[in-house]
Amino acid sequence: MVPLFPAITDQIPDGGVEELPPFLLGFPKSSVPRLLNDDRIALTAPFPKAFDLEQNLHASFKRELLFGIGERWSRTITLDGEPYELRAQVSERESDAFWIILAASLPKALDDMFGTGGAYIGPATGSRSFNLASFGEGLPILYIWDERQPPSITSQRDLGAHEFGHTVLRDAYDPLTSCCHKGTSDPVGTVSASAPTFAATPPPTTVLDLMLYYNLPKNVSVDANTLATDDDARALAWMAKVVFG
């Protein structure tokens, strides 16, 4: 690949990573041209070890998140009036891929580092997953494991597909549509009063838009019922630059 700003990479000294500019910490010089290419935003941050998940938890969380992306983004789509079975398959690769970080929650990490003894700085602060790529190409999805409310396997799959979907919405529409869940939340994720509402019983059984927020009574979850919409799934195919002939 031809770097967009080749002169900049020339100025980066050879040697250890500690000599690189702060925003490139942790990346070998050889990866710099790729990071500067296109309109991708290069960003990294040194995460303390306390954010690491235990190995088995990391493996199972990752497995369910990735499974969920394939599960909830596979559906029948309509193109030129004809139905097609879209199948989303997920596999890991090191470059030209979505950037995903799995991490322990901020309160858990602070407790590990400073022994706060569970005196957390807020009920949900740093405990909710979010997708920074709602705002710009190349930023990571942060899937955060909240050990105080471990999600069920169904919820992990819904979470995997939902956060991934923020990238699709930003690419297909715009950042505000993405971070505001198509108008059912504010930009920081507070549910709007006008969002679809469900009563406590019975829980909804219809298929629901994966990317909306809902007004739900406490302890009612719609995580088992979500699926990408026809439009959003077509947007994913469009992003993947698939050509149907």
Ligand SMILES: [Zn+2]
């Ligand atoms: Zn969301």
